[in-house]
Amino acid sequence: MSENIESHSYDILIIGSGGAGLRAAIAAAEGGAKVAVLGKSLLGKAHTVMAEGGVAASLGNVDPDDGWETHFYDTMRSGHFINNYKTAEVFSKEAPQRVLELEQWGAVFDRTPEGKIMQRPFGAHTFRRLAHVGDRTGMELIRTLEQKILTTNVDVFQEITATKLFLDNGRIAGAVAYYREDGRFALFAAKAVVIATGGWGKLFKVTSNSWESTGDGAALAFRAGAELIDMEMVQFHPTGMVWPPGVRGILVTEGVRGEGGLLRNSEGERFMEKYDPQRMELSSRDVVARGIYKEAQAGRGTPHGGAWLDITHRGPEYIKRKLPGMYQQFMALADVDITKTPFEVGPTIHYTMGGLKVDAYSCATNVPGLFAAGECAAGLHGANRLGGNSLSDILVFGKRAGDGALEFIQGNEGMPRIDEGEVQAEIQRVLAPVGKEDGENPYAIHERLQEIMADHAGISRTGSDLEKGLELILELKERSRNMVAPGSRAFNPGWHTVQDVSNMITLSEAIVRGAIERKESRGAQWRLDFPDELEEFGKVNFVHKLEDGEVKTYTSPVPEMPKELQELFELGAAPGVAKSGKKE
Amino acid sequence: MAEEITLSVFRGDRSGGREQEYKIPAMTGMVVLDALHYIQAHQAPDLAVRWNCKAAHCGSCSAEINGSAKLLCKTRVDDYENEVIHVRPMHTFPVIKDLVTDVSWNYEKLRQIPAFQPAINAPFTLQQRDVDRLQEFRRCIECFLCQNICHVLRDHDAKDAYWGPRMMIRISELQMHPLDTADRLDLLKGAAGIGYCNITKCCTVVCPQGINITENGIIPMKESVADKYFDPLGGLVRKMHK
Ligand SMILES: Cc1cc2nc3c(=O)[nH]c(=O)nc-3n(C[C@H](O)[C@H](O)[C@H](O)COP(=O)(O)OP(=O)(O)OC[C@H]3O[C@@H](n4cnc5c(N)ncnc54)[C@H](O)[C@@H]3O)c2cc1C
Ligand code: SF4
Ligand code: SF4
Numbered sequence: 060m061s062e063n064i065e066s067h068s069y070d071i072l073i074i075g076s077g078g079a080g081l082r083a084a085i086a087a088a089e090g091g092a093k094v095a096v097l098g099k100s101l102l103g104k105a106h107t108v109m110a111e112g113g114v115a116a117s118l119g120n121v122d123p124d125d126g127w128e129t130h131f132y133d134t135m136r137s138g139h140f141i142n143n144y145k146t147a148e149v150f151s152k153e154a155p156q157r158v159l160e161l162e163q164w165g166a167v168f169d170r171t172p173e174g175k176i177m178q179r180p181f182g183a184h185t186f187r188r189l190a191h192v193g194d195r196t197g198m199e200l201i202r203t204l205e206q207k208i209l210t211t212n213v214d215v216f217q218e219i220t221a222t223k224l225f226l227d228n229g230r231i232a233g234a235v236a237y238y239r240e241d242g243r244f245a246l247f248a249a250k251a252v253v254i255a256t257g258g259w260g261k262l263f264k265v266t267s268n269s270w271e272s273t274g275d276g277a278a279l280a281f282r283a284g285a286e287l288i289d290m291e292m293v294q295f296h297p298t299g300m301v302w303p304p305g306v307r308g309i310l311v312t313e314g315v316r317g318e319g320g321l322l323r324n325s326e327g328e329r330f331m332e333k334y335d336p337q338r339m340e341l342s343s344r345d346v347v348a349r350g351i352y353k354e355a356q357a358g359r360g361t362p363h364g365g366a367w368l369d370i371t372h373r374g375p376e377y378i379k380r381k382l383p384g385m386y387q388q389f390m391a392l393a394d395v396d397i398t399k400t401p402f403e404v405g406p407t408i409h410y411t412m413g414g415l416k417v418d419a420y421s422c423a424t425n426v427p428g429l430f431a432a433g434e435c436a437a438g439l440h441g442a443n444r445l446g447g448n449s450l451s452d453i454l455v456f457g458k459r460a461g462d463g464a465l466e467f468i469q470g471n472e473g474m475p476r477i478d479e480g481e482v483q484a485e486i487q488r489v490l491a492p493v494g495k496e497d498g499e500n501p502y503a504i505h506e507r508l509q510e511i512m513a514d515h516a517g518i519s520r521t522g523s524d525l526e527k528g529l530e531l532i533l534e535l536k537e538r539s540r541n542m543v544a545p546g547s548r549a550f551n552p553g554w555h556t557v558q559d560v561s562n563m564i565t566l567s568e569a570i571v572r573g574a575i576e577r578k579e580s581r582g583a584q585w586r587l588d589f590p591d592e593l594e595e596f597g598k599v600n601f602v603h604k605l606e607d608g609e610v611k612t613y614t615s616p617v618p619e620m621p622k623e624l625q626e627l628f629e630l631g632a633a634p635g636v637a638k639s640g641k642k643e
Numbered sequence: 644m645a646e647e648i649t650l651s652v653f654r655g656d657r658s659g660g661r662e663q664e665y666k667i668p669a670m671t672g673m674v675v676l677d678a679l680h681y682i683q684a685h686q687a688p689d690l691a692v693r694w695n696c697k698a699a700h701c702g703s704c705s706a707e708i709n710g711s712a713k714l715l716c717k718t719r720v721d722d723y724e725n726e727v728i729h730v731r732p733m734h735t736f737p738v739i740k741d742l743v744t745d746v747s748w749n750y751e752k753l754r755q756i757p758a759f760q761p762a763i764n765a766p767f768t769l770q771q772r773d774v775d776r777l778q779e780f781r782r783c784i785e786c787f788l789c790q791n792i793c794h795v796l797r798d799h800d801a802k803d804a805y806w807g808p809r810m811m812i813r814i815s816e817l818q819m820h821p822l823d824t825a826d827r828l829d830l831l832k833g834a835a836g837i838g839y840c841n842i843t844k845c846c847t848v849v850c851p852q853g854i855n856i857t858e859n860g861i862i863p864m865k866e867s868v869a870d871k872y873f874d875p876l877g878g879l880v881r882k883m884h885k
């Protein structure tokens with residue numbers, strides 16, 4: 060049976076309507092291209108909406124000594140120097156413009172007493188650098204981009220899931236997707252495609268991520284021949300909620316520590332003194348997460364295995380003004396008044412540093428015409444992401460990906476051809492589980508995958524655990540071929556989960572393979588059997604490719620910084636601090 | 644709390660449907676969305692419900708729980724001890740399936756509101772006190788619960804005459820921005836139909852973000868419209884609008 064499907068043709072197709080996708084669409088539309096944006100959710104509700112703490116940019120509004128050099132320095136240091144320095148350089152140079160542009164489009168940031176955009180301190184940022192709106196910065200960002208998109212002629216397709224990318228002689232040709240509402244398929248032919256589908260935090264059970272974060276775009280691009288890099292680097296945010304069970308993993312913004320929150324163990328000790336006496340609670344995320352984990356392992360955890368976070372000393376009025384969402388969240392979901400008592404927090408999966416390997420300037424992948432930006436792409440954050448750097452990442456590289464795609468289509472004007480047979484075959488594949496009763500339950504497969512990842516590729520790893528994990532993933536991959544989705548195609552979450560789970564399994568394999576190869580501890584990768592950071596591994600990234608259906612893992616040299624950038628790390632202090640003559 | 648909870652969930656689509664009962668084990672601190680997820684994973688994999696953040700940030704999970712318009716992710720199961728929890732889709736919008744409704748009308752209206760037009764280029768100098776009110780309105784998570792509950796839309800289905808409270812606060816926010824230069828009062832009085840609002844305040848009561856939609860948004864906008872179109876008799880007209 061062959062499906063009659065809706066068919067569209069665009070200059071540029073953007074898959075993902077989070078911050079990166081919307082920013083890319085704006086850039087592409089401003090360049091005069093005919094643009095479509097697809098998203099799995101309604102407009103303005105993508106995962107980006109959840110970001111709380113702020114967007115990092117060296118505006119220097121409260122600390123005038125800040126500048127791109129120091130932001131660059133902090134970003135590279137936090138990434139343990141396996142980031143692509145070119146990516147980090149354009150990023151730190153362009154972030155301030157991208158934030159100011161939001162103000163121009165209607166975003167309303169918190170203000171300094173002089174009436175400028177307010178900036179707050181955050182872990183491992185030398186200066187107060189995060190522009191913010193209380194604890195709902197992501198909402199402000201995505202709302203502003205949504206409102207901007209609505210003034211352009213970009214076609215927005217809501218609640219639609221892309222399942223496959225097509226090539227025409229090696230060049231990107233478009234994608235097929237289905238409407239979640241009724242399971243109808245639509246084909247999008249395009250001269251260039253931008254992947255902006257976000258991360259894959261849903262690979263883990265205890266996660267701060269929304270259901271959307273299943274890594275679809277990264278998996279689709281990987282299957283189309285694109286390379287993945289740094290997949291072993293998965294960020295644990297130190298502070299997720301731990302109790303009650305239903306909220307386990309939900310984020311407690313780093314803003315709480317940014318505003319002065321203190322971490323204590325069950326003995327009342329400010330344990331960060333042991334792990335980073337200088338930066339204490341505002342150390343980098345990998346260090347704080349491990350600190351909390353180690354305290355709990357040593358029997359000094361809270362009743363539900365976390366640490367105490369205490370902000371009461373700031374007083375109820377201040378807390379309710381600067382952290383209203385947190386106050387509400389704990390009141391409503393945990394019956395805890397954070398203005399009066401300390402509360403329990405523990406590590407939660409938060410961000411995926413790895414992803415599609417892209418050019419630092421154009422965001423091009425190795426597949427001609429295929430671009431990627433945002434959390435699904437890699438290179439900026441290296442082994443550990445700084446808080447606030449993702450929101451500026453999606454703005455800077457969203458725009459660059461849109462511009463990159465524009466430039467590509469100028470040199471490649473013809474509309475590529477998509478093979479009708481391939482499209483029909485894909486539709487049959489996607490439809491196969493619908494209406495079947497006997498087979499694997501996709502929710503159960505997802506849960507099993509999450510267990511495997513937590514047990515074998517979690518916060519602390521060993522070679523043997525990882526090897527076992529890989530074996531289990533490959534077994535699960537086989538079982539997953541038999542997933543079923545009882546019911547019809549109309550808004551059927553079981554069926555949607557089948558697609559999500561297949562994508563996550565693909566990526567989990569790359570994560571575990573990367574973690575096995577990286578026989579050292581660096582940033583988010585903590586190997587109990589190789590506890591030290593090793594120089595030789597600081598020179599390589601692990602890259603994965605799909606060859607004849609098999610995941611192959613290679614090493615690729617970390618790009619070497621030119622002398623003038625290297626010198627920024629030889630000043631004895633962060634550049635802005637050294638320049639001002641003040642002590643760090 | 645009870646060991647087992649009973650939910651009665653609307654199952655159906657545009658052509659109709661009915662509530663169906665599910666019994667599930669209770670968990671400490673469970674919200675209604677957790678309960679629905681449990682049903683999906685164990686009893687009805689095709690039960691349709693929208694959600695994203697599970698933290699009252701995204702405004703996806705709007706529904707009616709025992710007759711009140713609420714976010715599923717923010718409503719605790721233990722608020723309904725020893726009661727059956729009835730979960731139904733928002734009434735004002737057409738059902739797509741189960742708890743998922745077609746809210747596209749709201750996006751059409753959002754698109755019709757003239758965008759922010761600043762007088763100058765950023766960076767702006769704005770005091771916190773000048774932006775407090777704007778930030779209150781920008782807290783909106785577009786859950787459309789206020790649209791759902793507003794009787795003009797809900798009972799009279801006057802969507803062609805009145806754009807509803809969400810659009811009123813979006814317009815208010817733009818109108819109150821100290822640097823904005825566009826004028827939306829014509830729109831308010833005309834197509835957006837602010838005159839249809841008779842300040843029942845049901846929208847304000849239901850807003851999960853605690854936005855004072857009527858007091859801080861709609862009433863000042865009604866006054867601006869009155870000042871522009873009806874002065875010098877503004878005061879009199881304002882009374883008639885109440
Ligand atoms: C709770 C929380 C708080 C955070 N706080 C901060 C913070 O304070 N500062 C900061 O810098 N970062 C923060 N982050 C991280 C940051 O929010 C994300 O990394 C960032 O928003 C990712 O944006 P994105 O545009 O890349 O992807 P997303 O926002 O994840 O968007 C992905 C888009 O792709 C779509 N999509 C996915 N698959 C498909 C498919 N198959 N077909 C069609 N569309 C698809 C989705 O529907 C969605 O529209 C936070 C994250 C979380 C979870
Ligand atoms: S106050 Fe106005 S907008 Fe709000 S519910 Fe009543 S009539 Fe509707
Ligand atoms: S104003 Fe309140 S109720 Fe209305 S859409 Fe916004 S958040 Fe929801």
Ligand code: FES
Binds near residue numbers: 696705
């Ligand atoms: S799931 Fe986001 S508001 Fe409920």
